[in-house]
Amino acid sequence: MFEEVAGAWQRQDYPKAIEVLTRAARLDSGNAGILLDLGRAHGLRYDSEAARRCFDQAARLSRHPGSILAQAGQRCQEFGNYGMAREYFLRAVAQPDVSPSALVALAELSERHAHLEEAAEWIDRALSLETGHPPAQLARSRLARLGGDLDAAENGVRRLLQRDLRDSWTCVRAWYELAAILDRQERYDEAMSAAQQAKSRLRPASAAPAAILRGIQNRLREMTGSLDPARLRRWSEYRDALAPDPKVAVLCGHPRSGTTLLEQMLDAHPGIITAEETHVLHDEAYLPLTRGFSPDHPVVDLLDAATPEKLRRSRDDYFRFTEACLGTTIGDRLLIDKNPALSVLLPAVARLFPEARFLVALRDPRDVCLSCFMQPLSLNPVSSAYLTLESTAAQYASVMAFWLALQPHLQNPSLAIRYEDVVDDLPAAGRRVLDFLGLPWDAAITSFHHHARTRPLRSPSYADVTRPIFTRAVGRWRHYEKHLAPITKSLEPFLCSFGYR
Numbered sequence: 001m002f003e004e005v006a007g008a009w010q011r012q013d014y015p016k017a018i019e020v021l022t023r024a025a026r027l028d029s030g031n032a033g034i035l036l037d038l039g040r041a042h043g044l045r046y047d048s049e050a051a052r053r054c055f056d057q058a059a060r061l062s063r064h065p066g067s068i069l070a071q072a073g074q075r076c077q078e079f080g081n082y083g084m085a086r087e088y089f090l091r092a093v094a095q096p097d098v099s100p101s102a103l104v105a106l107a108e109l110s111e112r113h114a115h116l117e118e119a120a121e122w123i124d125r126a127l128s129l130e131t132g133h134p135p136a137q138l139a140r141s142r143l144a145r146l147g148g149d150l151d152a153a154e155n156g157v158r159r160l161l162q163r164d165l166r167d168s169w170t171c172v173r174a175w176y177e178l179a180a181i182l183d184r185q186e187r188y189d190e191a192m193s194a195a196q197q198a199k200s201r202l203r204p205a206s207a208a209p210a211a212i213l214r215g216i217q218n219r220l221r222e223m224t225g226s227l228d229p230a231r232l233r234r235w236s237e238y239r240d241a242l243a244p245d246p247k248v249a250v251l252c253g254h255p256r257s258g259t260t261l262l263e264q265m266l267d268a269h270p271g272i273i274t275a276e277e278t279h280v281l282h283d284e285a286y287l288p289l290t291r292g293f294s295p296d297h298p299v300v301d302l303l304d305a306a307t308p309e310k311l312r313r314s315r316d317d318y319f320r321f322t323e324a325c326l327g328t329t330i331g332d333r334l335l336i337d338k339n340p341a342l343s344v345l346l347p348a349v350a351r352l353f354p355e356a357r358f359l360v361a362l363r364d365p366r367d368v369c370l371s372c373f374m375q376p377l378s379l380n381p382v383s384s385a386y387l388t389l390e391s392t393a394a395q396y397a398s399v400m401a402f403w404l405a406l407q408p409h410l411q412n413p414s415l416a417i418r419y420e421d422v423v424d425d426l427p428a429a430g431r432r433v434l435d436f437l438g439l440p441w442d443a444a445i446t447s448f449h450h451h452a453r454t455r456p457l458r459s460p461s462y463a464d465v466t467r468p469i470f471t472r473a474v475g476r477w478r479h480y481e482k483h484l485a486p487i488t489k490s491l492e493p494f495l496c497s498f499g500y501r
Contacts, residue, residue: 012287022038066093066098070105093106096186101135103125106437107136110122141160141372158178158266213385225297246335247334248356249336252340254374254399266433271442273330277339282341290302311352315353336359350410352372364474417432
C-alpha cells in the first residue's frame with residue numbers, strides 16, 4: 001500500500017494517495033506514522049482540518065506525544081501552514097519529553113515574524129536541555145547576526161564548524177551563515193569561499209534534482225520554439241467563453257528579483273489579497289489539463305487542446321483551493337498569485353486566465369545570480385542550478401530568455417517592475433503598479449514591513465521584508481565582480497534587454 005501511495009504521489013494523483021493512506025490507517029489503527037503521513041497529505045491538499053484530526057489522533061495514540069506533536073509541526077511546515085505548525089510545536093514543548101529540535105523550530109518560526117527576543121528565549125531553553133545542540137547553536141549565531149552583533153555571530157559559527165557535525169544539513173547551513181556574516185563585515189572574498197564550502201557539501205547529492213532541472217529547461221526551450229502569436233491571440237478570445245472574469249494577477253520573475261518585496265507591498269493594500277508561493281496553480285489548474293497526454297507531449301499543444309469545460313473547471317478549482325490554502329474568502333479583492341516558479345508556466349496562465357495581468361519583477365542579473373548563489377537553500381531541482389556560478393547564470397538565462405520570447409506575443413497586459421526603482425522611490429513605484437492593476441493609491445503599501453510581521457512568510461527573504469526599505473542589496477555584485485567575471489558575458493544580453501547597461 002505504501003508503494004501504491006508513492007506511485008500516486010509521483011503521478012501527483014493526490015486524491016488517490018489520500019484514499020490509500022486512509023485505508024492503511026483503518027487496517028493499522030494504532031500506527032501513528034501512517035496518521036502523520038495522512039495528515040501531511042491532507043495538508044498538501046489544503047484541508048487543514050482533516051490534517052489536524054489525523055495529527056491529534058496520532059498524538060493520542062502515542063506513548064511519546066511530545067515527539068508526535070513535534071513531527072506534526074514539521075508536517076505543517078511542509079505544507080506551508082506556519083500558524084498551525086506553531087500550535088503543534090507549542091504543544092510539543094509543553095510535554096515532558098520536549099526535545100531541543102522542537103524548541104529550535106519554534107525559534108525559527110518566531111524569527112520569521114521578526115520576534116527575535118522571543119526566538120532567543122526558545123534557543124536558550126533548547127541549549128539548557130542540550131548544551132552543544134548544533135542547530136540551536138547555529139540559530140543563536142544567526143540571531144546575533146540579525147541583531148547586529150557580527151563578532152559574536154562569527155565566533156559562534158566558527159566554533160560550530162570546528163566540531164564533527166553528523167548532521168550534514170546543519171553543516172551546510174553553518175557555512176552559508178558564515179558567508180552571510182562575512183558579507184556583512186565586508187570581507188567579500190572570505191564570504192565567497194565560505195559559500196563555496198557549502199556548495200561542495202551539497203554537490204554529491206545533486207545528480208537527481210539536476211536531471212529534473214535539465215528536463216524543465218528542455219521543456220522551456222521546446223515551448224520557446226513553439227510559441228505561435230496566432231495561437232496566443234486565439235486564446236485571448238476565449239475570455240468571453242470563460243466569463244465571469246475573476247480579478248487575478250500573477251507576480252513572477254526570476255527568484256531573488258524582488259518578488260517578495262513587491263508581494264508584501266501589495267498585500268498591505270486593502271483591495272488586494274496575495275498568495276505566496278503555493279502550488280495551487282500548477283497542481284489544481286494546470287495538471288488536470290495534462291491528463292490523458294504523454295509526459296513528453298508538447299506543452300503548448302496540450303494547452304491548445306483544452307476545452308472550455310476543462311478550462312472552466314480548472315479555473316473554479318484554482319480559486320476554490322486558493323481560498324482553502326489562504327484560509328479566507330477572496331471576495332471582491334484582487335488576487336495576486338506571487339511565485340517565481342510561475343515564470344515557466346506563463347503560457348498555461350494565459351490559456352486559463354486570458355483576463356489576468358502579469359507583473360514581472362526585474363533586477364540587475366548580476367545581483368540576481370549572486371543572491372541565488374549565496375542563498376541557503378536545500379537541494380531541489382531549481383536550487384541544484386545554484387551550486388556553481390556558471391550553472392546559476394545558465395538557469396537565469398533559461399527563465400528570462402523564455403520571458404523575452406513570450407512577452408512580445410502575449411495578449412495579457414504585463415508590466416515589468418525593477419527592484420532598483422522600488423527601493424529608490426517606493427511610493428512612485430507603488431503608484432505605477434496600482435495604476436496598472438486598476439486600483440486606487442493607498443499609503444498602507446509604504447508601511448509594508450509592519451504588515452509583513454503579521455504574516456508567516458514562505459520566502460527565504462523573510463528577514464528583509466520585515467524591515468523598512470533599504471538599498472544595501474542594490475549593486476551588491478560589485479563587491480564580487482572578480483568572482484562573477486566568468487558569467488558576465490553570458491548575462492550581457494539580459495543586461496542590455498533590461499536596461500542595466
